[in-house]
Amino acid sequence: MTSQTQAVVTDADDGSIDPAAQTQGLGKQAGDIVGFSPGQLMWRRFKRDRTGVLSAFVVIFFFAIAILAPVISKLYGKDPYTLYGQNNSDLLNEFGYPVAPNGGVSSSFWFGIEPGLGRDVFTQLLYGIRTSLFISVAVTLATVTTAILLGITSGYLGGRADYFIGRVSDLLLAFPSQLFFVAFMPIVVAIFVDPQDETPTYLRVTALIAVQWFLGWMGLSRILRGQVLSLREREFIEAAKVTGASSWRIVRRELLPNLVTPILVQATFMLPGFVTAEAGLSFLGVGIIEPTPDWGRMFAKGGDIAQNDITYMFFPGIAMVIFIVAFNLLGDSVRDAFDPKSGR
Amino acid sequence: MSKDTTITKADAVPSPRDGASGETLLEVTGLTKHFPIHAGFPIKHKVGAVQAVDGIDLTIHTGESFGLVGESGCGKSTTGRLITRLLEPTGGKISYRGRDITRATRKEMMPVRSEIQMIFQDPYSSLNPRQTVGTIIGGPMEINNINPPGGREQRVRELLETVGLNPEHYNRFPHEFSGGQRQRIGVARALALEPKLIVADEPVSALDVSIQAQVVNLLQKVQAEMGIAFLFIAHDLAIVRHFTQRVAVMYLGKIVEVGDRDSIYNRPRHPYTHALLSAVPEVDIDGEDRERIRLAGDVPSPINPPSGCRFRTRCWKARDVCASEEPPLIQLGGNRDGHLTACHFPEEPTIAAREEDIILDPALAAIEGAAEKTL
Numbered sequence: 001m002t003s004q005t006q007a008v009v010t011d012a013d014d015g016s017i018d019p020a021a022q023t024q025g026l027g028k029q030a031g032d033i034v035g036f037s038p039g040q041l042m043w044r045r046f047k048r049d050r051t052g053v054l055s056a057f058v059v060i061f062f063f064a065i066a067i068l069a070p071v072i073s074k075l076y077g078k079d080p081y082t083l084y085g086q087n088n089s090d091l092l093n094e095f096g097y098p099v100a101p102n103g104g105v106s107s108s109f110w111f112g113i114e115p116g117l118g119r120d121v122f123t124q125l126l127y128g129i130r131t132s133l134f135i136s137v138a139v140t141l142a143t144v145t146t147a148i149l150l151g152i153t154s155g156y157l158g159g160r161a162d163y164f165i166g167r168v169s170d171l172l173l174a175f176p177s178q179l180f181f182v183a184f185m186p187i188v189v190a191i192f193v194d195p196q197d198e199t200p201t202y203l204r205v206t207a208l209i210a211v212q213w214f215l216g217w218m219g220l221s222r223i224l225r226g227q228v229l230s231l232r233e234r235e236f237i238e239a240a241k242v243t244g245a246s247s248w249r250i251v252r253r254e255l256l257p258n259l260v261t262p263i264l265v266q267a268t269f270m271l272p273g274f275v276t277a278e279a280g281l282s283f284l285g286v287g288i289i290e291p292t293p294d295w296g297r298m299f300a301k302g303g304d305i306a307q308n309d310i311t312y313m314f315f316p317g318i319a320m321v322i323f324i325v326a327f328n329l330l331g332d333s334v335r336d337a338f339d340p341k342s343g344r
Numbered sequence: 345m346s347k348d349t350t351i352t353k354a355d356a357v358p359s360p361r362d363g364a365s366g367e368t369l370l371e372v373t374g375l376t377k378h379f380p381i382h383a384g385f386p387i388k389h390k391v392g393a394v395q396a397v398d399g400i401d402l403t404i405h406t407g408e409s410f411g412l413v414g415e416s417g418c419g420k421s422t423t424g425r426l427i428t429r430l431l432e433p434t435g436g437k438i439s440y441r442g443r444d445i446t447r448a449t450r451k452e453m454m455p456v457r458s459e460i461q462m463i464f465q466d467p468y469s470s471l472n473p474r475q476t477v478g479t480i481i482g483g484p485m486e487i488n489n490i491n492p493p494g495g496r497e498q499r500v501r502e503l504l505e506t507v508g509l510n511p512e513h514y515n516r517f518p519h520e521f522s523g524g525q526r527q528r529i530g531v532a533r534a535l536a537l538e539p540k541l542i543v544a545d546e547p548v549s550a551l552d553v554s555i556q557a558q559v560v561n562l563l564q565k566v567q568a569e570m571g572i573a574f575l576f577i578a579h580d581l582a583i584v585r586h587f588t589q590r591v592a593v594m595y596l597g598k599i600v601e602v603g604d605r606d607s608i609y610n611r612p613r614h615p616y617t618h619a620l621l622s623a624v625p626e627v628d629i630d631g632e633d634r635e636r637i638r639l640a641g642d643v644p645s646p647i648n649p650p651s652g653c654r655f656r657t658r659c660w661k662a663r664d665v666c667a668s669e670e671p672p673l674i675q676l677g678g679n680r681d682g683h684l685t686a687c688h689f690p691e692e693p694t695i696a697a698r699e700e701d702i703i704l705d706p707a708l709a710a711i712e713g714a715a716e717k718t719l
Binding site for chain 1: 425428430450453454457458460461462464465466469470471472473474475476477483484487488513515516517519520530533537
């Protein structure tokens with residue numbers, strides 16, 4: 001290999017570097033050759049995947065509007081709680097539907113007005129996305145943390161710990177999750193608040209996170225257990241033991257970096273699932289209740305009034321479809337970038 | 345490369361050291377490792393054990409290179425892992441410099457850890473793919489809290505140079521190296537703690553033949569320069585002959601013959617050693633005739649090994665006493681000091697051709713018989 005071809009390879013921004021590439025031809029005599037870590041290679045592969053990058057932008061956009069919802073609504077000049085339709089009798093007709101065509105879409109109400117209560121759909125959707133994403137991210141973080149702890153514990157320790165954790169997760173996997181959520185949401189809430197009293201919103205949110213977390217961690221935990229089982233037989237773990245490394249160090253320094261791939265890939269597949277699950281619960285009336293804006297509950301309302309005002313369903317529906325598709329495509333791209341050998 | 349080709353002329357290097365004069369570094373007595381087999385329903389219970397290593401004795405002296413050879417599955421690697429305490433021995437005693445480390449916990453092992461290191465077989469699985477070369481080689485120093493003068497990074501760069509890699513590869517990742525280069529990284533990691541004993545578990549068998557010689561010569565260089573004792577586990581007899589001063593031959597969890605290299609290679613006594621040596625392909629076809637022994641069948645199962653002498657099921661000299669009495673590992677008359685053999689009916693101490701080849705494999709015998717008739 002001549003030095004010129006090597007230079008071409010580097011200039012072409014190619015992820016694969018010839019292993020035997022020596023310093024001479026690289027024109028970087030000063031200082032060290034810095035190799036690409038598997039993470040950096042993954043990032044380079046990901047950047048070449050147009051679908052993945054586009055999906056990532058869409059997903060980032062959704063997270064950005066969720067985080068910036070108060071700012072956007074301030075600039076927009078409306079909030080999701082004020083009953084604009086009832087304050088101003090010109091907006092809704094005697095049946096409670098928007099007077100203006102297309103669900104009352106206008107320059108002052110970009111996505112129209114909610115039939116009945118007359119709230120602003122645009123800010124409701126913004127805050128609804130905010131609520132849904134907050135809950136889903138919290139559930140994802142909780143399940144991933146639990147799965148890492150239990151998965152690595154059962155994989156690394158094996159024996160009784162593995163048996164016990166394995167049977168518990170078998171048991172939980174046998175639960176019908178949707179039914180469980182519907183049945184247990186009121187129970188979990190009732191544990192903390194007397195059914196006579198009004199339930200604070202934060203408690204409902206916590207309960208939603210808790211029930212989804214309770215039945216959400218087993219999948220990733222099993223994947224991680226399997227990974228740890230195969231990794232711990234690898235010779236680099238033995239090499240670490242021979243040098244006297246503690247179990248904690250082996251888990252932290254040798255195992256965890258090798259588990260980042262399945263964790264990230266699974267997390268990107270899990271999050272949209274939690275978004276839809278949360279929306280489903282709110283749709284069924286056991287999730288977030290009025291007056292807190294919620295993405296899923298907008299569908300319930302939209303379903304009730306679909307015959308008379310289809311526009312109301314349109315905006316949250318399209319937003320949800322775009323979000324879920326983009327997130328799933330992102331998950332695919334992340335997996336492809338991490339593990340280019342696995343086929344589509 | 346001219347130096348690498350010397351591998352076939354093994355006897356020229358290195359000068360065999362008189363094993364007895366060296367100080368005893370590691371002493372293993374009656375070392376046993378049985379892996380239990382669990383089966384049964386509904387309650388699993390122990391139904392047997394794989395007797396991977398079944399009572400072996402060996403002694404390694406300071407600065408000596410000791411070879412351990414044998415067929416696949418004879419317990420060589422298990423022995424190596426027992427000595428480095430990666431596996432818990434079932435019985436026996438391992439003492440390092442007179443200190444019993446058979447049951448030492450991780451904390452108790454700490455002072456000894458840095459002195460017994462290991463080089464692994466598979467260069468692809470022995471390096472963490474997520475760590476840089478610098479982290480891999482510097483890790484052992486960090487764990488053992490060793491702060492060499494000039495800093496750890498400086499020391500890692502020196503080590504990279506020692507093993508023949510570019511010190512500027514410090515920040516590279518294992519996937520950017522070839523198998524031979526990876527194995528060099530493994531050697532550098534083992535050297536990082538300045539050990540007194542390195543257990544090399546088939547360090548070159550996963551490598552390309554053209555690279556094997558380079559890595560063996562590297563090991564020989566570091567052994568000579570740093571005076572490190574090696575337990576060299578391999579099934580390649582030529583490499584063991586090139587590398588070691590004393591050799592032990594293992595068969596089915598037991599040592600059948602041990603002695604200094606010349607004694608084992610030129611004056612073997614155990615029938616198995618004869619068979620093993622006769623299986624080595626000969627480069628020099630015009631050279632003197634060697635004996636020809638072809639065994640039949642496989643190594644018996646270590647779950648239920650044969651009684652008495654374990655080699656008797658494949659031995660052409662086996663008699664009744666071999667099944668009833670286990671031959672002790674003793675020095676036979678006419679052997680050099682330290683050359684021990686475990687056999688009731690030892691062979692003549694020569695590897696010269698016999699009057700008749702020993703072909704135990706019926707298929708091979710039939711083919712050869714047919715070939716002779718046509719001639």
